[in-house]
Amino acid sequence: MASETSAKPINSPTLARTPLFDLIVENNARLTEFAGWEMPVQYTGLKQEHFAVRNSVGMFDISHMGKFKLQGKDLLHSLQFFVPSDLEKLQSGQAQYTVLLNPEGGIIDDIIIYYQGEDELGEQHGIMIVNAATRAKDKAWLKGNLEASPVNLEDISKQKVLIAVQGPQAAVSLQPFVEADLTPMKAFTHLQTNICGKPSFVARTGYTGEDGFEIMLDPDVGVELWRSLVSAGVTCCGLGARDTLRLEAGLALYGQDIDNTTTPFEAGLGWLVHLESKGDFIGRAVLEAQKKVGLQHKLVGLQMEGRYIARHGYPVVYDEEVVGKVTSGTLAPTLGKAIALAYVPTPLSQIGQQLEVEIRGKTYPAQVVKKPFYRSPTRPSK
Known part of the structure; x- marks a missing residue:
């Protein structure tokens, strides 16, 4: 991208603009x-x-x-049904990164829930931040399933x-x-x-x-x-x-690395799934089965040899056969190396596994590496 390019509004009447x-x-x-x-x-x-x-x-x-303001008695308990994480562990002033799930265990969206505590009337308050492209879908999904609950959702986006x-x-x-x-x-x-x-x-x-x-x-x-x-x-x-x-940092982008066909376990987000500490939730049966039987494929980190960049959608090859695809890829400025995320069969997901990525008709070596690719030395702990 040319850094000298100045601002030039696209001027499309269909595109929204922020207040900034x-x-x-x-x-x-x-x-x-x-x-x-x-x-x-x-x-x-x-x-x-x-x-x-x-x-x-x-x-x-x-x-x-998307920004949703949530309020109601038993708010956290009501939201438990939508996510695999145990929200009732949250104290006022704490937040939880998690995912909304469909009945197949697929990820509708990844979100952050900020719990703001309970007022003198017993009403619990919170804020949910969702992705821009999924705001309308998330809102409809939540409201449709919250109709019988005492929870009110206000879209303040x-x-x-x-x-x-x-x-x-x-x-x-x-x-x-x-x-x-x-x-x-x-x-x-x-x-x-x-x-x-x-x-x-x-x-x-x-x-x-x-x-x-x-x-x-x-x-x-x-x-x-x-x-x-x-x-x-x-x-x-x-x-x-x-x-x-x-x-x-190994963070997923919704619509590329995760979507409604990928489960938290497949996407490397198993730490969000609290099967032991909470009751029923949407998609639970699928996640329980995956934990018991195992996964067919996983999202892994890849590091390319040389500076060839594996882009979204590029085929991942093993033994001259396409076995998966790249979901995200770039030349990492901090590392000076080409990195990528890709779904591959579980037997090929071990650290150190040698694979190839097809780029414009030719294959180039890649190795499965540990995620995240970079970890900040100054980031505070929870």
Whole structure:
């Protein structure tokens, strides 16, 4: 991608824009279509943005993501039916990354649930963040299955801005604008506080493999915070760097690495499945059978020999036969190596297994390696 390309709106009447769109254009972003939105793919350049997050601090406009406000008695108990994770373990101020499942055990979406506690009337409160492309589907699925429950779901996606501030210097850069002390916050915790003097939601979560925060605010406050962070020297980052960062960290992208045909066990997300500590949930029978019988295929990490890049959809070959396909691939800036995620038969999923990837009619060597490809030395623990 050419870093010198300036912002040029796509001008499609069908594409949505976030409340920060004008600021994105001011910051000379190169734009692209993503999940029905006109979004920045890069600003100064993918590598510069990638290393800003790895070594210092960068920020992303992620306002396109779906945001649901949840409220009701027995909220966590009601949500238990939709996910394989035991949500009733959550304490106020904690969050859980998990997945919505269909009856076949397939992943409808990967989500984060932020539990905000119980009020004096016994009502439990929470926030659920979902992917932009699946927001309408998730909303319909949840509402349809919650009709008989006391839970109310309000879609606040268009009412709020969401900004991700990520990197080793994220806390230091964000703190001057936040009333609460960010220092005691552990990973996957959250709180309500004032930012730029206005009520806001701050979570120590992210999608880069680094320390960082995701902040939900009213649009006018979001604009003020974005401008303030730019003035403070925080690097604006686009979808290009977001993709290379998350892939190095071994994080799945919905619609590529996981979808409604893949189960958590197949996708390497077995740590989200709490069969022993919770009751029935959608897809449980399928996951129980997989745990008992085993898997036919798994999502693995691949490292290419040389700098040949395995892209989404490329065939994975073993003994001159196609045995799987690449779901995501890139030249990892931090590692200086070509890496990929791919589904392969379970017998070929062991670390060190030699495979090949077909690229434009020729095959090139690849090796199964441990995920994540990169682990941050400064990311806080839960």
